[in-house]
Amino acid sequence: MKKLFKAKKVKVFSPASVSNVGAGFDIFGFALHIPGDELVMKIVEKPGIHITKITGDDHHLPKDAKKNTAAVSLRAMMDAIDGKFGVEMELHKKMPLGSGLGSSAASAVASVFALNVLLRKPFSKSELLMFALEGEKIASGNTAHADNVAPCLYGGFTLVRGCSPPDVIAIPTPKDLYCTIIHPHIEIKTEFARKILRSQIKLSDAVRQWGNASALVAGLMKPDYDLIKRSIEDFIIEPIRGALIPNYFILKETALNNGALGCSISGSGPSVFALSRSEKEAKLIGSEMKKVLTKIKLKSDIFISKINHEGPKIISLSDTL
């Protein structure tokens, strides 16, 4: 055991993430400070992956190691380690599932990040990404996209240029960017949200989309807030998925009227994100958006967070060897 590990127990935090970010369907994402998952991992003698507890989950996530996202990604990682040991995990979901906030990516990243913390010879982030994607595959029906896993694992704003192998590019962002998330209490299955998209799109729409996606990168890197604002525009996915979220277009208008730099659907929804330049604005945007949903008697949660540049982190480490 001493050879492989430097500690036997760790508790980690793994963040939620916003993917797509307007024009960057399947390529852009950024990590949040809240919400996120907590995972406790303990190395044990008994071989295998044992999920001992799952809390905060009204979806009845499978404890079966072959079906659980966190376990499947961990299995891929453990298969790459030459060693006989077992793992016990407690997963505390502290974020809504099926909400478009990368819940499955957070769990997939949590377990591989946790084991990596315990290892004497840790894996690189790009190796961890490959393991985590195995878990993400289980959650999203065998089509693993890295647009949530990448920002969750690397932190910050990421661009996934290509998928096989994943090419993750860190995009620098201005420091004073705040994100407001509103999570309406309805659920949209990622698989359904993907199925309703058209497999063919107009070339002219695609040109606008890659113009906006490229411009958002330029806006973030310069930084140029006005350009960021102009570029968070999606003519392809949002018109279709927006219809699945009650009052979506009113939510968006409300965010923009209250100072948001941009507002669109987080991942496949139903969560909606808005970017702004101060905590005050971010809170105002949140409370005004909440009013829109309250009016139609739809409950919602609001999260306010800066972009999380760290990714997953250690909460506590014990039983060092």
Add this chain to the structure above:
Amino acid sequence: MKKLFKAKKVKVFSPASVSNVGAGFDIFGFALHIPGDELVMKIVEKPGIHITKITGDDHHLPKDAKKNTAAVSLRAMMDAIDGKFGVEMELHKKMPLGSGLGSSAASAVASVFALNVLLRKPFSKSELLMFALEGEKIASGNTAHADNVAPCLYGGFTLVRGCSPPDVIAIPTPKDLYCTIIHPHIEIKTEFARKILRSQIKLSDAVRQWGNASALVAGLMKPDYDLIKRSIEDFIIEPIRGALIPNYFILKETALNNGALGCSISGSGPSVFALSRSEKEAKLIGSEMKKVLTKIKLKSDIFISKINHEGPKIISLSDTL
């Protein structure tokens, strides 16, 4: 006259430009130092636009002010000036026409830039862009794209985020970037090169394209040469237009095998551009590509240029008032 003008005669240079640049169909472009057009402009009493001479043109460009690109853009500009005067122009085409190097954009920009130099109260670049686009429209059948006019006028590498109104974003580029152009002596009509494109494309291809376009912006701005290299990839336009250029895919392979960071079709072709990091490499790439065409008895010109960050420039100014 004195009120309106600060000089009566000017000779200007207006650069060729590379548009599309791999994944940035209809949005990316950059200006070159060579080749380019020269235009001599003289303010005269006799109202109207008089094209007195066109050289270097085996295409028989129209001298008729209603049909000539340089004259049409100038007409738009003169209509915006409250003054009674005429203009005499000589246009010296010093670049191949119908070559994918933005010849019509260069002429459209040359005339409005020239008149602006002579004016006491010059127009802004964004105003000049609108005038130049009127000329570009004539040349390309009433569909004006700013992807050549923008880099030609602003210089540097530009991203045209949207067309109405044009939103031109300057993308900083590394200083040591060289461009090799090979211009095979065949002609491809822009209109035809556009007609053969599919109006509908696969969403999955579009995702790769906006991944590459965004990544190229990040690669140029960081700068990250390896990322630039990975991002100059076009799965949508190049496979179709590449077939119009004899031995195109061999040309591309030759460029990449000789150190090019990226190689693709310039505009709608037939010119092909390759980027590299030194003049030595740029020249080697040019001579090796030339051999490919010589083998099939196709004549070609080679141009080597850094990215031109200045745009059009004054060659000489006289008759100051």
